[in-house]
Amino acid sequence: MNATAIALVGNPNVGKSVLFHRLTGAYVNVSNYPGTTVEVARATARFDATVDLVDTPGVLTLPARSDDERATMRALLQEPLRAVVQVGDAKNLRRTLTLTALLAELGVPAVLALNMHDEAGARGVTVDAQALADALGIPVVPTVATGGEGVAQLTHHLAGARMPQPLLHYDAAAEAAIADLAERIAAHAPHPRLSARGLAILYLGHDSEVEA
Ligand SMILES: Nc1nc2c(ncn2[C@@H]2O[C@H](COP(=O)(O)OP(=O)(O)OP(=O)(O)O)[C@@H](O)[C@H]2O)c(=O)[nH]1
């Protein structure tokens, strides 16, 4: 196991495992059904032998509720993460960006791979990746994992993974509760990589992995 890791995280059935294969050469199960990956897989990155790539089960939302989501949350908590690559379906930006906002709270450098660009194009969906990157504060790279398009650019942008800006603002009472708990987490149980604010939000949402 390498000393640093990059996790591929995203909604179910968006191409995380195909991309994992592209980036590592390691084979994992791939299928056109959501929920194919049920546990974490790890392999050395082709582009950097000191980095492990970590494939995770798809998550619908956070805090984690299902066994799959809990396995992904465990990986986020325990892996020596240098960055997170969110893999998103370019055809389904609303769902993708909802998860982007939730992941941004974790305070881990991130890159968004907008995968299935071929299918999005076939449906007439075009995404201004640069405008999206500016709005999110992280690199956004269109990819077609099955054909390998954009994978070199993604690898290139991993070096420039940036700490996302918080994208969500809660009401005053929730923000006060988050701030209070984050302060106590920072004082008594700081995490080496994840932000106290992000952990507080997940804890208040009863994420069992974060509670543990
Ligand atoms: N057209 C197209 N199909 C893709 C692309 N990337 C992946 N696929 C297909 O999408 C399906 C899902 O791919 P997976 O890699 O298993 O997706 P996953 O995100 O790992 O799915 P879970 O593990 O279930 O969360 C497979 O049938 C892939 O061949 C892409 O860029 N374009």
Ligand SMILES: [Mg+2]
């Ligand atoms: Mg998978």
